[in-house]
Amino acid sequence: MIKGIISGLLLPLLAMLMVGCGPKKVEEAVTIAINPWPGYELLYLAKQKGFYRQVGANIELVQVSTLSDAQRAYLTGHVDGFASTMIEAIQVAPLGGKPIKIVLLADYSDGGDVIIAPTSIENMQALRGQTIGCEVSSLGIFVLERALRQHQMQLDDVNVINVEQGAAVSALALGKIAAMVTYPPYSVEIQSSGAYRQLFSTKEIPEEVLDTLSISSSVLAEHPQLVDQIHQAWQLTLDYMRQHPEEAMAIMAKREGLQVAEFKEALADLKLLSSKEQHKLFVQRDKLTQLGYSVCETLVKIGAIESDCLHVDNLFYQVP
Known part of the structure; x- marks a missing residue:
């Protein structure tokens, strides 16, 4: 009887010790x-x-x-x-x-974020009155504003529409936008056709x-x-x-x-x-x-x- 009681007490204790000696719990990612x-x-x-x-x-x-x-x-x-x-x-x-x-x-x-347009558009000034695509709610609108300011323009001088990066190629090809604010790897895909030029990059606004x-x-x-x-x-x-x-x-x-x-x-x-x-x-x-x-x-x-x-x-x- 006593042996059974001791055994009953030891088993849970041994189980606890075995858990304690096991692998440490990995913190949630x-x-x-x-x-x-x-x-x-x-x-x-x-x-x-x-x-x-x-x-x-x-x-x-x-x-x-x-x-x-x-x-x-x-x-x-x-x-x-x-x-x-x-x-x-x-x-x-x-x-x-x-x-x-x-x-x-x-x-x-330092040049990674860019504004790209068809080769027929020679410079930023040529975008006056044109429709430009960018991520309006984030980096795109900031880069666009700084680019326009660098070239003596402001956002009111262009039409801005929201274009997600993945949709930029088709938006440019279909003429929905005259230029796109973009970055690699998306910019690399756009420029690979040879039909577009870079009008602005963050090299103009260092750091x-x-x-x-x-x-x-x-x-x-x-x-x-x-x-x-x-x-x-x-x-x-x-x-x-x-x-x-x-x-x-x-x-x-x-x-x-x-x-x-x-x-x-x-x-x-x-x-x-x-x-x-x-x-x-x-x-x-x-x-x-x-x-x-x-x-x-x-x-x-x-x-x-x-x-x-x-x-x-x-x-x-x-x-x-």
Whole structure:
């Protein structure tokens, strides 16, 4: 009888000990929406090479088509964060989204974002009175406004319609639009026919379009090591690219649907930022904050958002 009682007590205890000695529970994945763009491919390369796992992070990347889609996925609560330009990140608060922090500064667009038109249109001035396609709710309208301003025009001088990146080729071919604000890999496809020319690129507005990674503030509170882990994985990926350039380029080009030479050319129009360069920007916040306010004020001016822009002060991750 006593033996049976002892046995009955020991079995549950042994079961508890066996559970305690088993594999540790894997933390729930942090999900990030990401659209096609050469700079964001480093995030995928880090995943494929196991760098997130190596630094202890559990990250899942959710593929979407456009910057607007990435932002929308976050606003609707389907993901914990998203890759985008600073424009989409700044819009989150005015659009009622949950608070975010920009935690990674991937690259500056240094010619990657462009305005493309048929070869019959010689310059930006020739677009006066014409219909131009862009992603009205995100980066496209910002780039268009800055391009027009650079060439002594404003949005009222053109007709603007919303055209998703995937529909740009047909919209241009059918004459629905005279020009399109676009970026790789979509811009590469458009220009491959030889029937179009580039009227403007972000080379004319250096360091104004900053590509970023934003994560929900509440998720960051639950994962205090996440930002450091992301930066470690990012630097491991940059190092891997330098050590194995051909393999890395082939992997990233394939995912973007581009030839290796095309991908290399597109990547050359970006200024990738190392973790050290990013840390300097995060610590010396004046440049980031000034750029944030400039972007926000432009978005307010063109009616893309309604805001006093004060949320920009708390948008960037505070380095400990």
